[in-house]
Amino acid sequence: MMKKWIIILVLAFAAQYAQSQVMSARPQWVTIKSDNLRCWECKERLEKYLIIENNANMQKGMVQWKINLLAGEIRVQYVPDRVSVDEIKTALNNAGFDADDEKAEPDAYKKLPPICKRAEDGGGPQKGKPCHIPPMQ
Template identity: 60%
Template sequence: MKKLFLLALILVGFCAATFAQNRKPEWATIKTPNLRCWECKKRLEDYMAREIAQTESGIIKTQINLLSGTTRVQYWPDRVNLNYIQTAFANAGFDADDIKAEPDSYKKLPPACKRVEEGGGPQKGKPCHMQPM
């Protein structure tokens, strides 16, 4: 009986370890419509670097596409969920899917990073998706 119990215990431990190791990071694409210039990109990258360092939140990396206004995020789903990531973007001052930017952070953004309907966005003849030289 002791051998059977020991075998069952080992089997449960092995299954639990296997399940934990099978977790893979996931990718999510978040619409970030007011994230269209290199300065905004730098702000979000700096904010997310601090977020990752301070909380070990499970966010692995971000890939920002300024031309399409989207950001891909790789994260560990057992540590963080998509709503947490969207809220982090909002706290940095940027809209993320259906979540609006936190007002105080949004006010600190430069004019090019503001929403188009509020007079923000790129200026005519001045592409802002490329860093000035």
């Protein structure tokens, strides 16, 4: 009888441990502002970069992302056990984009097309020429 109770207790602790592991791996959302993420071309460029980076260096820790060009921000759903917010911001910086208060890597920023530069550098939407709308195919 004692042996059965020990087995039950071990199984209960194992189940509790497994549940706590699942709970810690639950995806979370973070919103990151970027002053130079305002046009369709920037969005496409960043998405291509993030797909490669997520598969190669982030253990597929970014589950999904949503880019709001009008607000100049990206919302990222990520798994904290696989990738951190700082790593996500670093990926944005390495792609040439600002991430909150962290400026883009200078060399990557230089490689961006003019429209993807910060407003103070002449980039982003121009008066009468919205760039958040994808071009007609």
